[in-house]
Amino acid sequence: MLVLGIETSCDETGVALYHTEQGLLAHQLYSQVKLHSAYGGVVPELAARDHVQKLLPLVQLALSEAKICLNDINGIAYTAGPGLIGALLVGAMFGRSLAWSLGVPAVAVNHMEAHLLVNLLQSPKPTFPFLTLLISGGHTQLVVVRALGDYTILGETVDDAVGEAFDKSAKLLGLGYPGGAALAQVAGKGRAGKIQFTRPMLNRPGLDFSFSGLKTAVVNAWRASTQTEQDKADIAYAFEQAAVSTLVIKCKRAIQQTGIKQLVIAGGVAANQQLRQSLAALAEDLSISLFFPPLEWCTDNGVMVAFTGALYLQAGKRANLSVLVKPRWRLGEDY
Ligand code: KG4
Ligand code: ZN
Numbered sequence: 001m002l003v004l005g006i007e008t009s010c011d012e013t014g015v016a017l018y019h020t021e022q023g024l025l026a027h028q029l030y031s032q033v034k035l036h037s038a039y040g041g042v043v044p045e046l047a048a049r050d051h052v053q054k055l056l057p058l059v060q061l062a063l064s065e066a067k068i069c070l071n072d073i074n075g076i077a078y079t080a081g082p083g084l085i086g087a088l089l090v091g092a093m094f095g096r097s098l099a100w101s102l103g104v105p106a107v108a109v110n111h112m113e114a115h116l117l118v119n120l121l122q123s124p125k126p127t128f129p130f131l132t133l134l135i136s137g138g139h140t141q142l143v144v145v146r147a148l149g150d151y152t153i154l155g156e157t158v159d160d161a162v163g164e165a166f167d168k169s170a171k172l173l174g175l176g177y178p179g180g181a182a183l184a185q186v187a188g189k190g191r192a193g194k195i196q197f198t199r200p201m202l203n204r205p206g207l208d209f210s211f212s213g214l215k216t217a218v219v220n221a222w223r224a225s226t227q228t229e230q231d232k233a234d235i236a237y238a239f240e241q242a243a244v245s246t247l248v249i250k251c252k253r254a255i256q257q258t259g260i261k262q263l264v265i266a267g268g269v270a271a272n273q274q275l276r277q278s279l280a281a282l283a284e285d286l287s288i289s290l291f292f293p294p295l296e297w298c299t300d301n302g303v304m305v306a307f308t309g310a311l312y313l314q315a316g317k318r319a320n321l322s323v324l325v326k327p328r329w330r331l332g333e334d335y
């Protein structure tokens with residue numbers, strides 16, 4: 001089965017062609033970062049309009065990359081949430097209508113589930129049940145994955161998502177948007193032990209997270225500093241250390257609590273190198289297996305949508321003709 005996947009939930013237009021026997025045949029990605037950077041964040045209306053412009057040319061590029069034609073497609077998967085409503089509507093309306101005109105089934109995909117499941121496209125891959133740290137610009141969750149569609153959320157953020165904290169801290173330090181990767185880069189020049197931020201929520205039991213206090217700690221440290229480039233690097237370093245160690249400690253708790261010996265990280269923040277290294281050390285300590293996607297599959301992309309859609313299409317799931325998007329679609333919730 002050949003599936004076209006369409007991702008338009010936020011500021012990236014992603015398309016991919018995934019074949020259930022032959023694997024990934026093509027993928028294309030267009031990032032709107034330049035468009036939004038002048039505003040310091042994503043402008044939803046502009047995001048939607050840009051998806052309208054980019055989607056068809058990207059699909060055409062993917063088809064020629066894979067050397068196939070539209071009629072070879074057996075199913076279409078589109079992100080239906082969570083995300084920005086206008087942006088979601090572009091991909092959903094396009095994907096559903098194209099499927100209808102081709103006479104093939106369509107399926108609505110949950111963006112966070114797609115982030116999580118893309119790990120199954122790798123080799124070696126995790127086997128059910130596994131634990132996932134799902135970390136993006138809008139979500140921070142620890143999830144037990146027992147089967148396709150069977151998810152238990154063990155803990156999540158009570159305020160900002162970790163990616164959001166990276167982005168807001170980066171903005172406060174003048175590192176632009178989206179600042180996560182830029183902050184991580186500047187943190188590489190920071191000095192250990194110069195500044196220390198408290199790790200949020202560690203003395204409380206449970207597996208929830210809180211990141212908004214860290215962002216405040218960054219503002220306060222920046223204001224109290226002489227605001228040199230070195231100060232910026234030291235603060236970025238302290239922030240990254242605190243964020244990473246909070247995530248690692250909660251993962252450790254979740255592993256001990258569940259006894260599950262496979263940990264998967266997914267979502268944009270899974271691209272963070274410090275986090276990967278710290279989790280690799282934890283995995284070695286606890287003798288568990290760690291899985292993370294290649295960097296290009298951490299942040300938003302069409303591959304994860306095509307792959308997740310293929311799994312559900314094979315399981316018989318179908319979207320009806322009345323197009324529905326769910327901007328707040330929670331992982332595991334019915335569509
Ligand atoms: O999954 P994603 O592309 O979009 C959402 O679904 O939200 O995640 C984007 C998030 C942003 O907050 C971005 O700053 C963060 O991932 N991010 C990083 C890194 N690369 C992307 N955060 C920390 N370190 C990175 N290297
Ligand atoms: Zn995402």
